[in-house]
Amino acid sequence: MRGPVRVLTTSLAAVVAMATVAVASLAPAAPAGAAPTGSALVSEALVAPHVYAGGGVVGFGAPDVGNPVTTPLSSVVVAQVANPVATSSDEGYWLASADGGVYTVGNAGYYGSLGALHLQGPIVAMAATPDGKGYWLAALDGGVFAFGDAAFYGSMGGHHLNSPVVGMSSSTDGKGYRLVAADGGIFAFGDAPFAGSEGGARLNAPVVGTANDANTGGYWEVAADGGVFSFGGAPFYGSTGNVHLNAPIVGMAETSDGSGYRFTAADGGVFSFSAPFLGSMGAVRLARPVVAMAGT
Numbered sequence: 001m002r003g004p005v006r007v008l009t010t011s012l013a014a015v016v017a018m019a020t021v022a023v024a025s026l027a028p029a030a031p032a033g034a035a036p037t038g039s040a041l042v043s044e045a046l047v048a049p050h051v052y053a054g055g056g057v058v059g060f061g062a063p064d065v066g067n068p069v070t071t072p073l074s075s076v077v078v079a080q081v082a083n084p085v086a087t088s089s090d091e092g093y094w095l096a097s098a099d100g101g102v103y104t105v106g107n108a109g110y111y112g113s114l115g116a117l118h119l120q121g122p123i124v125a126m127a128a129t130p131d132g133k134g135y136w137l138a139a140l141d142g143g144v145f146a147f148g149d150a151a152f153y154g155s156m157g158g159h160h161l162n163s164p165v166v167g168m169s170s171s172t173d174g175k176g177y178r179l180v181a182a183d184g185g186i187f188a189f190g191d192a193p194f195a196g197s198e199g200g201a202r203l204n205a206p207v208v209g210t211a212n213d214a215n216t217g218g219y220w221e222v223a224a225d226g227g228v229f230s231f232g233g234a235p236f237y238g239s240t241g242n243v244h245l246n247a248p249i250v251g252m253a254e255t256s257d258g259s260g261y262r263f264t265a266a267d268g269g270v271f272s273f274s275a276p277f278l279g280s281m282g283a284v285r286l287a288r289p290v291v292a293m294a295g296t
Helices: 038-047
Strands: 019-023 056-060 077-082 092-097 102-106 123-128 134-139 144-148 165-170 176-181 186-190 207-212 219-223 228-231 249-254 261-265 270-273 290-294
Touching: 092 123, 134 165, 176 207, 207 249, 219 249, 261 290
Parallel strands: 077 123, 077 290, 123 165, 165 207, 249 290
Antiparallel strands: 019 056, 019 290, 077 092, 092 102, 123 134, 134 144, 165 176, 176 186, 207 219, 219 228, 249 261, 261 270
8 A cells, every 4th residue: 555645746846725736747758749638648657657757736825735855656647636624724635646546745634545456447536525534536437446534335337438437526515426427427426416417418528527516516517628517506607618728628626615616727727717816837838737636
């Protein structure tokens, strides 16, 4: 089992904030040209073993919660989740890698990982329980793995999927969760209500993530083009679905009070809707693409 890592490797300041983005930084650096997407890095990780120097995190709007160290990773970082009980003076978050490794920063506790196990498919998403004392990992094939006080309510592992799972969110009380597939299909477990999905609809771009709306119990889906789909009473605050993007959207996060959301692109650009814009990496040359986002 992989032990906790209280700090992470990055060439930039490792900080967590009201909005943070996780960078999958593979060594050596990518050649000049278009940066590969997070999904491409996951696919590459399945073909041949690598030693990753990544896990870089860039934060906006809050103080530093860790000191960078050189800790090579065995697989590419694919997900980031903020500790739900974090405060402005005591913050933390988790990073998950494609092989199921879990890395902690700040006040986020370590409750286990899959880093030493053989998986049927790579990990692609992560969600935390509301009390911050547990988390789930979700795999590309719909498998779900629970740690700490996170209960297992079911999964799509072993079932035929029309599209791979790409995202996960906890229900408001943590007694359930949802998986979202690239075609917009939603799979709900425990007390997480199913309020509709984009499964079966014609999409301009694949869905890449989902977020739970704590105020309504509904949820959002976000697509690679920045299109946003709202379900179960979750308000629609806006999208970039009709805007030309320099890089695809890769992740989404709700604000802590549920009054808006943000999403981030692979080039580090951040788009805020009914939420303060705190900064981005959109104008900075990155060694590897951003793959995830978390908010506190």
